[in-house]
Each structure stands twice: as structure tokens, then as C-alpha cells.
Amino acid sequence: xxxxxFARHAYLPDGWAQNVRLSWNDAGDLTAVSPDVQxxxxxxxxxxxxxxxxxxxxxxxxxxxAGMTEIAGEGPDSFWTWRDLMYRTALRITPxxxxxIAAQLYAECLRHGYTSxxxxxxxxxxxxxAFYANxxxxxxxxxxxxxxxxxxxxxxxxxxxxxxxxxTALRDDQRRFSTNPEQILQLxxxxxxxxxxxxxxxxxxxxxxAASTTQIRDLVAALPADRPVxxxxxxxxxxVDACLAYSGQRxxxxxxxxxxxxxxxxxxxxxxLDKAELAAVAASRAxxxxxxxxxxxxxxxxxxxxxxxxxxxxxxxxxxxxxxQSPIEELRWLEYGQRLRLQGRNIASQLGQRRVxxxxxxxxxxxxxxxxxxxxxxxxxxxxxxxxxxxHLHPNLQGLPATEVLxxxxxxxxxxxxxxxxxGGRLVVEHGRHVQQASIQAAYLDCMRTLRSV
Ligand code: NGQ
Ligand code: ZN
Numbered sequence: 001x002x003x004x005x006f007a008r009h010a011y012l013p014d015g016w017a018q019n020v021r022l023s024w025n026d027a028g029d030l031t032a033v034s035p036d037v038q039x040x041x042x043x044x045x046x047x048x049x050x051x052x053x054x055x056x057x058x059x060x061x062x063x064x065x066a067g068m069t070e071i072a073g074e075g076p077d078s079f080w081t082w083r084d085l086m087y088r089t090a091l092r093i094t095p096x097x098x099x100x101i102a103a104q105l106y107a108e109c110l111r112h113g114y115t116s117x118x119x120x121x122x123x124x125x126x127x128x129x130a131f132y133a134n135x136x137x138x139x140x141x142x143x144x145x146x147x148x149x150x151x152x153x154x155x156x157x158x159x160x161x162x163x164x165x166x167x168t169a170l171r172d173d174q175r176r177f178s179t180n181p182e183q184i185l186q187l188x189x190x191x192x193x194x195x196x197x198x199x200x201x202x203x204x205x206x207x208x209x210a211a212s213t214t215q216i217r218d219l220v221a222a223l224p225a226d227r228p229v230x231x232x233x234x235x236x237x238x239x240v241d242a243c244l245a246y247s248g249q250r251x252x253x254x255x256x257x258x259x260x261x262x263x264x265x266x267x268x269x270x271x272x273l274d275k276a277e278l279a280a281v282a283a284s285r286a287x288x289x290x291x292x293x294x295x296x297x298x299x300x301x302x303x304x305x306x307x308x309x310x311x312x313x314x315x316x317x318x319x320x321x322x323x324x325q326s327p328i329e330e331l332r333w334l335e336y337g338q339r340l341r342l343q344g345r346n347i348a349s350q351l352g353q354r355r356v357x358x359x360x361x362x363x364x365x366x367x368x369x370x371x372x373x374x375x376x377x378x379x380x381x382x383x384x385x386x387x388x389x390x391x392h393l394h395p396n397l398q399g400l401p402a403t404e405v406l407x408x409x410x411x412x413x414x415x416x417x418x419x420x421x422x423x424g425g426r427l428v429v430e431h432g433r434h435v436q437q438a439s440i441q442a443a444y445l446d447c448m449r450t451l452r453s454v
Contacts, residue, residue: 002026003385003425006039007049009402013378015358016402022049024385027197028424033379047392048405050361051379052115052421053327054368057230057268057289057318059120060102060142064451065089066323079236079298086321087173091127092454095141097447098123102145104444105322107434110151112326113418115386116368116376117151118266118318120204120230122158122177124187129175135183136190143194149440150428152386154372155194156204156230157187159211159219165246167212177206181219188223197384198424200373202228202264208243208251213258220259228264228373230289231255235269235300252277261286266371268318271301278304282313287371292333294320302341305334305348309363316367331360331410357406389420391432 002025010020010033017035021043025031039045069085093101102119109117123138125131134140139155146153160177163170170178179187184203191201203223205211208231211219220229234240234251243251252273255261261284268289270281281288290303298321308315317330324330335356338347346356353359369377376384390397394417396408409417421429428435 001425004044005049006037006043006045008045008047009049009405010035010379011050011361011406013380016405018402020049020379022379022385022387024425028385028426029197029375030379030381030383030385033381046389048390048397048402049379050388050390050406051365051377052386052388052423053113053361053364054116054118054316054372054377055109055114055319055327056118056266056287056316056368056371057120057291057320058105058117059122059321060105060145061090061093061098061123062086062320063105063322064093064097064101064448066321079300080238082298084173089451090123090176091173092451093123095132095137097451098138099141099145100443100447102142103148103440105325106145106149106151107437107440108325109319110149110421110423111418111429111432111434112328112416113388113421114319114325114327115152115388115421115423116154116372116374117146118154118156118228118230118372119146120156120158120268122160122206124157124179124183125176127176129178136187139187139191140194143191143199147198149434149436150423150426152198152372152374152376152384152423154200154202154228154374155191156202156228157184157191159184159203159205159215161215162210162212164209165242177210181215181222184219185222188227197375200228202230202373204230207232207239208254209239213254216259226264226373228266228371230266230268230371233267233270234272235295235298237272237301240272250274250277252281256280256284263287263370264373266316269295269300269303271295271303273304275307278307278313279311282308282311285314287367288313288315289318289371290315290334291318291320292330292337293324296333296337297321297323302337305338306342309348309350314363314367314370316364316371326416327364328410331357331364335360355403355407357408357410360410361406384423385425386423387421388418391417391419
């Protein structure tokens with residue numbers, strides 16, 4: 001439904017503007033963004049409106065195990081021991097559960113300020129390793145959850161053919177992920193009819209471990225040119241070592257050498273980069289997909305944010321394994337990780353933007369929008385009407401100059417300051433609650449009861 005709203009302060013591409021009217025059409029696209037206008041009688045009015053954030057990396061099913069792997073095992077725990085536990089969960093999820101978990105997750109993400117997600121989806125097959133009668137069954141379930149909750153989505157069917165470098169055969173517990181490039185292209189084809197202003201479809205070779213460089217080249221070459229391509233890269237030191245042993249090159253080096261890396265690419269994690277790789281990724285205009293809370297949870301290491309910013313690198317944030325559903329926590333950790341690592345302060349900033357919160361929100365909107373391949377991330381004509389109304393009555397925000405709003409929201413306190421959320425103009429969160437919260441939560445709890453009972 002078309003609509004409009006008046007904001008005393010709205011965060012536009014150039015920063016805060018005053019007395020802004022936002023208008024959108026039936027399709028959910030902004031048709032006018034006009035600053036310095038007079039409020040009209042009976043017009044809907046708000047204090048602070050900001051663009052919704054893009055969550056550029058998600059494995060929705062992992063929401064069901066968040067918090068369940070924080071128990072020390074017999075030997076030293078690591079990313080790899082966590083992965084074994086994650087595979088156990090992955091083997092049990094039914095398509096119905098997939099949808100219930102994704103809907104709960106997306107409703108939570110919306111409530112915290114994400115309005116788009118890039119879903120790195122690899123649970124394609126049934127638990128016995130056979131495809132479902134409908135090959136796109138699980139991908140369609142995730143898209144249905146996005147549509148149900150109002151979340152904008154970029155569905156990325158994942159190419160997963162091998163267990164490790166050198167085309168090692170898949171492990172038995174990876175059987176649900178098994179795909180080749182032809183199958184991924186078939187999935188993309190099948191999902192074509194789901195595409196609209198809310199739904200885009202790209203692809204994701206899982207990693208250089210799980211897909212060969214030839215496969216990746218073939219897949220990307222066969223994909224329509226404007227579609228996003230995401231890949232996990234250099235998340236763990238062990239992966240870097242294995243890549244060196246296999247190819248003589250580090251993962252990012254190998255990727256840059258064998259693929260045409262440009263702005264359609266999102267390099268997820270990109271944690272372990274040497275200086276040359278960092279400069280090359282920045283120059284490629286690809287987006288680095290940083291998932292701070294998951295990277296912290298899994299003990300990955302630090303992304304070299306200051307050098308990447310200095311090289312004009314593009315980046316965004318993702319909640320990945322969903323130990324957090326809040327962009328605020330993601331950004332706070334992103335900055336605090338750097339402060340702890342470097343024993344300094346106010347790291348994420350640039351000459352033109354000294355305010356860390358503003359710099360991070362803006363940079364991640366741009367990087368996230370590019371990674372999503374959708375018209376999102378800014379309040380401007382022709383873009384999706386995806387925005388957040390912040391709670392101006394909260395003591396942290398009441399009477400606050402707009403210039404302090406993002407820093408205060410991101411760095412002070414823990415209350416959720418997102419009051420209302422609109423995606424494509426549609427009201428999906430009102431007074432802090434998702435409009436379908438009760439039914440979404442009931443289905444999720446039902447699903448969790450079943451999952452926990454086994
Ligand atoms: C994933 N997650 O695909 O869910 C991965 C683990 C892997 C993260 N990298 C599996 N955080 O990398 O092999
Ligand atoms: Zn991931």
C-alpha cells in the first residue's frame with residue numbers, strides 16, 4: 001500500500017536531514033524524499049527515521065542451536081568441533097522446521113533493525129541425502145519465511161561438492177549439502193519465479209574447500225551478470241594453512257588469481273588476509289562480509305578494519321550463526337574488537353566522517369546493499385521504503401540532537417530502540433513487536449520442542 005511519513009530527522013545518503021517527507025508507492029518503492037518541508041495537518045510524524053540495515057550473511061537454521069554449543073568438550077574446542085555439532089543439527093531439520101526457524105529469526109532480526117538478509121543456503125537435500133521431490137523445497141521454505149515476516153531476501157543457493165581442498169569426497173554428515181554447478185543453476189532457474197522487489201536470487205560457492213576453482217568459474221559464468229556471488233573465505237588459520245599446502249597460495253590470493261573478483265562478489269569473513277590480499281580485495285570493489293559476533297563465538301581472529309578502511313575497502317555485517325540478531329551488537333563488537341586489538345579508540349572513521357556510529361551504519365548500508373544486489377540501503381527515490389522509526393521517548397534519545405543518535409544507539413545501553421519497522425512500506429514491527437509475533441513464535445516453539453525431544 002502506498003503511504004507517506006514525516007520525519008523531523010531522517011538519515012539520508014548525505015547524513016541527517018530535517019523535516020523530511022518520505023512517500024512510497026503501492027510497490028513499496030520510495031517515490032519522493034523531500035527535506036525541509038512543512039508538516040501537514042494529520043500527517044504521520046516521527047522524530048528519528050533511519051534506513052534498515054542489511055544482514056549480508058545468514059544460515060537461518062543455525063538459529064535453532066544458538067547458545068547450545070557453549071559447553072567445553074573433552075579436548076580443546078574450536079571452530080571445527082563446533083562445526084561437527086552444527087552438522088548434527090543440520091541433519092535433523094525438516095522443511096517445515098526450516099521455515100518456522102527462519103520466520104522466528106527474521107522476525108527477531110526485523111525487531112532489531114535488519115530489513116534485508118542474504119541467506120547462504122546449503123541444506124538442499126533431505127536428511128537421507130536424496131533431493132526432495134521439489135529440488136527447491138528448502139530454499140522456497142526460507143523465502144516463504146522471509147515473505148511471511150516481511151524481510152527482504154537475497155537467496156543464495158550454495159554450491160557444496162567437496163569436504164576439503166583437492167576435491168576430497170564429502171563426509172557422510174555433509175550429505176544434505178551435496179550439489180554440483182548444474183544443480184545450483186537448476187535451483188536458480190527454479191527460483192526465478194520467486195524474484196521480485198523483495199526477493200533476489202544469486203549463488204554462493206561455499207568456500208574454496210567445498211568447491212573447486214573450475215566449478216566456481218563455470219557457475220559464475222553461467223549466472224546472469226548482475227546477480228550477487230558470495231563465498232566464505234579465510235575464516236580460520238587452519239583453512240589458510242590447508243590452502244597453502246594444497247596450492248602454494250593463501251585462500252584470498254588463490255581466489256583473486258582464479259576468479260574475476262569484482263563488485264558482484266561478497267567475501268564472507270575474509271579474516272586472515274596479508275597486506276597484499278587486503279589491498280587487492282579493497283581494490284576489487286568486492287564487499288568484505290564481517291560477522292563479528294559469530295567470528296568471536298567461533299574464535300576466528302580479527303579482520304584488519306583500519307587498513308581496509310584506509311584502502312577504501314567496502315564492507316558490511318552479517319549475523320551468520322545468529323548468536324546475535326542485532327546489528328547494534330554486531331557493530332559494537334566490530335569497533336570494540338579493534339579497540340581491544342590495537343589499544344586505541346574510535347577506529348572506524350574517516351576524514352569525512354569522524355562519528356564512529358554514523359560511519360559504521362553508513363558504510364554497512366552501502367556494503368550490505370551491494371552484497372544483496374537489491375535497491376536497498378538508502379532513503380532515496382527509487383529505493384525500497386525500508387526504514388526504522390527509533391523510540392524517541394526512550395531516555396537515551398529523548399531531546400537528543402540527531403547528530404548524536406547513531407552513536408548513542410550503537411554505543412550506549414542495551415534496550416532495543418527500534419520501535420517501528422517498515423519494509424517496502426509495509427509495517428512489520430509496531431511498538432517493538434513483530435505484527436505476527438504470536439503465531440511465528442508459537443510455530444517456532446513447537447518446532448523447538450520437537451528438536452529438543454530427540
Ligand atoms: C557454515 N560457518 O557454512 O555454516 C560455516 C561453517 C564451514 C561459518 N564459517 C562450515 N561461520 O565453514 O565449513
Ligand atoms: Zn557462513
